[in-house]
Amino acid sequence: MFSEGRLAELTLAEALNDALHVELERDERTLVMGEDVGRAGGVFRVTAGLRDRFGPDRCVDTPLAEAGIMGTAVGLCMAGWRPVCEMQYDAFSYPGLDQLITHVGRYRWRTGGRMEFPITVRMPYGGGVKAPELHEDSPETYYVHTPGVKVAIPSTPADAKGLLAAAIRDPDPVVVLEPKLHYRTMRGEVPEGEHVVPLGRARVAREGDDVTLVAYGSMVPLCEQAADALAGEASVEVLDIRSLRPLDEDALLASAAKTGRVVIVQEAPRTLGFAAELAAILAEKAILDLRGPVLRVTGYDVPFPFWKLEDYYLPSLERVVDAARRLLAF
Amino acid sequence: MAQVLPAERDLRRVIGDGDGVPDGEVEGLDEQALVDLYRSLVLLRTYDERSVVYHRQGRIGTYAIFWNHEAMQAGAVHALSDDDWIFPSYRESAIGLLRGMPAATVLSWWRGHPAGWWNPADYNVGSICVPIATHVPHAAGLAWGKKLDGEPSVAIAFFGDGATSEGAFHEGANFAGVMSAPLILLCNNNQWAISTPLSAQTAAETLADKAVGYGMPGVRVDGADVLAVYEAVREAAERARAGGGPTFVEAVTYRCAPHATADDPRAYIDLERVEEERARECVGRYDGYLRRLGVLDDALTEEIRGEAAEMLRRGIAEAESLPEPDPAVVFEWAYAEPPPALAHDLAELRRVLGGSLG
Ligand SMILES: Cc1ncc(C[n+]2csc(CCOP(=O)(O)OP(=O)(O)O)c2C)c(N)n1
Numbered sequence A: 001m002f003s004e005g006r007l008a009e010l011t012l013a014e015a016l017n018d019a020l021h022v023e024l025e026r027d028e029r030t031l032v033m034g035e036d037v038g039r040a041g042g043v044f045r046v047t048a049g050l051r052d053r054f055g056p057d058r059c060v061d062t063p064l065a066e067a068g069i070m071g072t073a074v075g076l077c078m079a080g081w082r083p084v085c086e087m088q089y090d091a092f093s094y095p096g097l098d099q100l101i102t103h104v105g106r107y108r109w110r111t112g113g114r115m116e117f118p119i120t121v122r123m124p125y126g127g128g129v130k131a132p133e134l135h136e137d138s139p140e141t142y143y144v145h146t147p148g149v150k151v152a153i154p155s156t157p158a159d160a161k162g163l164l165a166a167a168i169r170d171p172d173p174v175v176v177l178e179p180k181l182h183y184r185t186m187r188g189e190v191p192e193g194e195h196v197v198p199l200g201r202a203r204v205a206r207e208g209d210d211v212t213l214v215a216y217g218s219m220v221p222l223c224e225q226a227a228d229a230l231a232g233e234a235s236v237e238v239l240d241i242r243s244l245r246p247l248d249e250d251a252l253l254a255s256a257a258k259t260g261r262v263v264i265v266q267e268a269p270r271t272l273g274f275a276a277e278l279a280a281i282l283a284e285k286a287i288l289d290l291r292g293p294v295l296r297v298t299g300y301d302v303p304f305p306f307w308k309l310e311d312y313y314l315p316s317l318e319r320v321v322d323a324a325r326r327l328l329a330f
Numbered sequence B: 001m002a003q004v005l006p007a008e009r010d011l012r013r014v015i016g017d018g019d020g021v022p023d024g025e026v027e028g029l030d031e032q033a034l035v036d037l038y039r040s041l042v043l044l045r046t047y048d049e050r051s052v053v054y055h056r057q058g059r060i061g062t063y064a065i066f067w068n069h070e071a072m073q074a075g076a077v078h079a080l081s082d083d084d085w086i087f088p089s090y091r092e093s094a095i096g097l098l099r100g101m102p103a104a105t106v107l108s109w110w111r112g113h114p115a116g117w118w119n120p121a122d123y124n125v126g127s128i129c130v131p132i133a134t135h136v137p138h139a140a141g142l143a144w145g146k147k148l149d150g151e152p153s154v155a156i157a158f159f160g161d162g163a164t165s166e167g168a169f170h171e172g173a174n175f176a177g178v179m180s181a182p183l184i185l186l187c188n189n190n191q192w193a194i195s196t197p198l199s200a201q202t203a204a205e206t207l208a209d210k211a212v213g214y215g216m217p218g219v220r221v222d223g224a225d226v227l228a229v230y231e232a233v234r235e236a237a238e239r240a241r242a243g244g245g246p247t248f249v250e251a252v253t254y255r256c257a258p259h260a261t262a263d264d265p266r267a268y269i270d271l272e273r274v275e276e277e278r279a280r281e282c283v284g285r286y287d288g289y290l291r292r293l294g295v296l297d298d299a300l301t302e303e304i305r306g307e308a309a310e311m312l313r314r315g316i317a318e319a320e321s322l323p324e325p326d327p328a329v330v331f332e333w334a335y336a337e338p339p340p341a342l343a344h345d346l347a348e349l350r351r352v353l354g355g356s357l358g
């Protein structure tokens, strides 16, 4: 971690905005592009001020075309630029999946590793915000499942800044999913100036001995609440994965070895979600450390519901606590 | 196939300005039809204005305002028959009202309540489409399918100026051209896609010019002139029914309201221009036209507005009286025969909901 030591109290959205300012200042080949990122500063104001500071060629309001954004980003890389692309919402990245899967994740490989594609794709993700259809998806599986692409999902303002900076500096494509539920409501201390949180390192958000709750993004604060709720009964560790690829397997296995009990919490639909991957790793490498089955608390295998029903769909404090208790009683 | 010419550049207009520009006339529209059109305009306007209030009162969620877009919606629907299919975007969320859909249904959609779903076949109105332009191929497919069956139905897809930048728009339009599908592509050119102006969306001189590339006619109408929209859509529908294939209709208007209730346009929009455009808004222009024609007076206006207001009063009351949806609804409807795991999930959820944390 490189930082200058001074801290500022920022919201998660402000921390991301800070990272973009610092990184565009640092490298004049870096540019931001996306729908409404310039004049409006992004619908969540994450790119606010960039157009004024760096001009309309380095904070670009693009046509409304996600495949176009991801596809031109590939070409911009070939021309020596370092694009940071915004997808306006999780589900609106889907038209761009074609370019992401067929080119963004494969082009370096296709050049025999000779050419770099340092594309960052960032987007707000997740539910709990009472929005119309297709504004509350958790699409991380599609991205982690795409070879050649790295994925980071911060859960705190400091990590939001540091992981976005790492993504921008990374020589490979990185998708950063930002928990929109906490954009404005979560505040925290964030190092000023350059601040990089390396990809591939998990964070122990809470130390404990009896059971590990594993999560990333907006499920981390939920797991911390669950740890509080269980305080009288068990000592709960909360492991924030924060980098899905590269994955910090050592941290996962170390925590499993310590507590012997693992509950994985994920907002996305269950089948083939990232929790399934983590559970498979535990089955392969930690079976003798485990004192009970690996449990998952996830969204369901249905489209994200109308928002009046979203609290039933989303992993809740009750569901997480229930899973932890079942495991402790196993 | 008829020769395709470059799009008409001039905006078609029928309604004059009550001053130097004279009123035109649309053939075949009698007094009753003219007043019915007005009724629809007022209904949409009332729905929209009430919704903004309901949002402020916390009775509906985020809402996409369509103020000054009523003319292109009502004009187009009135030019079609009830057998023709409508594919709306979020900007046309209430267009089903013109096909007899209860206001409570649309309000429920914006309230995040599953009573906001409907069966498209009940009204020949597709679901409200949220991802930009992705419904354009659906409309092309519906039109193509009807053509294969030899049915006279046409389809109309509503989408914005920004939508023309999406791949799905291009693919849908191209399919319609190739299949000679009876489709009307109604582009709501309100000149903004949230904060992105049309000039950042396309280098084409007009959006209707795009029609040339798909081998279909393109026309431009004043989108705030309900009669001009009516006439252009009627012509397009007649051509489509006669086997002449799709038409691109660019309805030019101006977004005088925020993109949606969550948006603050002051950062990017020219507020003076908005004031100018508000002064020429579409309901008032048609109101003036009908009065000059002598078919509308204060009493009738009052009556029509009263009816619309009453429909909304009843609609919101009905929507608010619906019970909160049961958790079982989360697991329904995605499959004809849900995978067994979903039933287990529901049982587990009920068990946890029934317990307490303590
Ligand atoms: C695929 C996709 N990308 C982005 C969005 C987010 N978004 C919602 S409305 C909008 C602007 C649409 O502009 P336009 O097509 O002109 O229609 P208007 O809203 O003006 O009616 C954007 C970018 C979306 N809904 N779907």
Ligand SMILES: [Mg+2]
Residues within 6 Å of the ligand: B160, B161, B162, B188, B189, B190, B191, B192, B193, B194
């Ligand atoms: Mg528009």
